[in-house]
Each structure stands twice: as C-alpha cells, then as structure tokens.
Amino acid sequence: MADWIPVAAASECPPGTSIERVAGDRIVAIANVDGRFHALDGLCPHQGGPLGTGALCGTLLTCPWHGWQFDVTTGRHRISATVRQVLHEIREQDGQLFVRFGDPGAGA
Numbered sequence: 001m002a003d004w005i006p007v008a009a010a011s012e013c014p015p016g017t018s019i020e021r022v023a024g025d026r027i028v029a030i031a032n033v034d035g036r037f038h039a040l041d042g043l044c045p046h047q048g049g050p051l052g053t054g055a056l057c058g059t060l061l062t063c064p065w066h067g068w069q070f071d072v073t074t075g076r077h078r079i080s081a082t083v084r085q086v087l088h089e090i091r092e093q094d095g096q097l098f099v100r101f102g103d104p105g106a107g108a
C-alpha cells in the first residue's frame, strides 16, 4: 500500500482555487471546492499542460494551455466522455494536505 505523501499546507489552497505540487515523482493538481479538497493528475492529457495552475470554477478546472476542462470530483472531461483524468486520494490532517496514489503503478 502506497504511503501518504505531504504535498502542501491546506492554507495554500483556499476555497475556489487550485494549486500544482510535486509528490514523489508526480505532478498533482489540488483543488479546493467549498472547503473539500480533490487531487488529480497534474499533467493535462491533451499536451501535458499544468492543470493545477488553471482556473477553478465550481468543480470545473480549466487547463491554462488550451482550455480543456475537467470535473475535479470525477476526473471527467467536460465534453468528451472518453477522456478522464486520474484522481488521487487526498486528506487533510493538522493543516497539512497528503496525497496517496492508489493505482498499481504507484509502487505499493
């Protein structure tokens, strides 16, 4: 089982914003929707844009490079049902955010 990796202080990602952080050898986009945190793979599947630096509107995160939009609660692309961004587990403890990679390639 992969370990929880500290990625940021919760205060770095206020409600309605997203941030980009490195966790292990991965880039993670973290979004705060009304005080609830969500984590997804930080590299946009279109051309590798930095999703975490995009604009968050509600649950939709917009890639800053070409505007692809993802629902941070499901990972689904707004338009194409076949495109889905990988979600990661995220939790807050004592003001610190931790992520955990649950996929088989995470090196359990």
Ligand code: FES
Binding pocket: 044, 045, 046, 047, 048, 049, 050, 063, 064, 065, 066, 067, 068
């Ligand atoms: S790289 Fe994200 S929309 Fe193109």
